[in-house]
Amino acid sequence: MTEKGVGAFVKTLDYVLEQLVALLNIPSPSGNTEKVxxxxxxxxxxxxxxxxxxxxGGLIATIAGxxxxxxxxxxxxxxxxxxxVKEIHPNGTLRLxxxxxxxWHSVEGEYCWIETSQGNVFTGTILTRQPSVHVYREMExxxxTEENMIVRLDEITKSAADTRALGIEVGDFVSFDPRxxxxxxxxxxxxxxxxxxSVAILLGVMKDIVEQGKALPYTTHFLISNNEEIGYGGNSNIPREVKEYLAVDMGAIGDGQATDEYCVSICAKDSSGPYHKAFRQRLVELAKEAGLYYKVDIYPYYGSDASAALRAGYDxxxxxIGPGIDASHSHERTHTQALENTFKLIQAYLHSR
Structure with a gap:
């Protein structure tokens, strides 16, 4: 990536990062997304x-073309x-x-927030039920598993009754501190x-379209879905005039993967099967024409809102596509270069015919 290319993207990147940090700091587990x-x-x-x-509860923005x-x-x-919250133990700790x-190992030791049905928020830490090496000789x-993980609340609570007196009950949502x-x-x-x-990138793309005032060739909808992690975020509310449906989600990194933290990853196949061949090839050509750093990859244990839409019967x-993200569903990391490459590929696609 050239110095000139990085410099031209600085203002937009600042906005994308600002939005990303704001979004990350709003708790929004599937099923409790109203605030975000x-x-x-x-x-x-x-x-x-x-x-x-x-x-x-999802949002659909539309920009006329x-x-x-x-x-x-x-x-x-x-x-x-x-x-x-699945259960309140007799000692006042929580089962999730x-x-x-x-x-579960990916959240061991993580700080968390428990939101009650009344809207009160309590903090805690996710631990195993044998967390101390000085007490449990074979703790490792x-x-x-779910049965062996607890939440230690940051409140004086020594019984299930103490915990319930705080207003905490079965069914309350628990969010992980994003750090x-x-x-x-x-x-x-x-x-x-x-x-x-990806949501922050789409906001940056939409802001750019509005500010540049350059009409898109085709009317375009932007769906901010809110149930993808449980399988049905983007499988509805697709106008019948829509021909092309592009999910923007992370590119998975690991052994055997081509994707890294700097590229825009273009998915050829995931657990749902191959993505549309001609569409994928066109995205590759657009990336090449724009001089972007990209990788084509296969995600073996992955599904997207686009595959959910197909399963729902949409023609x-x-x-x-999406930015390469390391350690998915754990302590994740990406780089601004991945945000830039993904932003520019979306930009090239939206202005193409």
Whole structure:
């Protein structure tokens, strides 16, 4: 990436990072996303972008293009992994049930927030039921399963009755502290970059469209979905005029993967099967023409809002791109270069015919 290219993106990157940090610091596990949706809604209003709210609580923004048919739709999800109170133990600690596909070892030792049905928030720490090496000789052998994980509340509570007196009950939502950091070297470290990084990028794209005043060739919808982590965020409210549906979600990194923390990752196949061949090839050509750093990859244990839309029966051409993100569903990290490459590929796509 050239120095000139980085410099030209600085102002937009500042906005994307500002939005990303704000989004990351709003708890929004699937099923409890009203606050973060309200935040995005207020940003749409500030930018002067028309939108609607669907019955599931997601947002659909629309920018009119030179042609009303066919139409395009892009989606990114604002819901995250999280948990829910499953049980209150006799000693006042909590047992959790997970929301979304994470493994319990990835949240061991994490600070968390418990939100009651009355809207009160309490803090705690997620631990195993044998956390002390000075007491439990073989603590490392304890399986990290739902049954063996607890929340230690930061309140004086010695019984289930004490905990219930705080207003905490079964069914209360639990969010993980994202611990957001943006480093001088350009890395963004946080939980829930999946998929708030993509939501921030889409906000940057929409802001750029509004400010540049250059009409898109086709009317385009932007769906901010709020149930992707549990499988049905973007599988509804797709106008019948939509032909191409592009999910913007993280690119997974690991052994055998081509994706890294600096690229825009273009998905060829995930657990749902291949993405549309011609659409994927066109995205690759657009990336090449724009001189972007990209990788084509396969995500073996992954599904997106685009694949959910196909399973729902929509007759669409579907694709998936996104910034490369390390340690997905754990302590995630990406780089500003990945944000830039993803932003510019979306920009190139939206202005292409």
């Amino acid at each position: 949706i309200q935040y995005v809604e207020s940003e749409f209003q500030r930018l002067g972008i028309s939108y609607t709210l669907n019955h599931k 030179q042609q009303a048919v066919p139409q395009r739709m892009l989606t990114a999800h604002v819901d995250t992994l999280g948990a829910m 049930t997970n929301i979304g596909g994470f493994r 052998k304890l399986p990290r 957001v950091q943006v480093t001088d070297s350009g890395f963004i470290k946080s939980r829930h970059l999946d998929d708030k990084a 669409i051409v579907h694709g998936l």
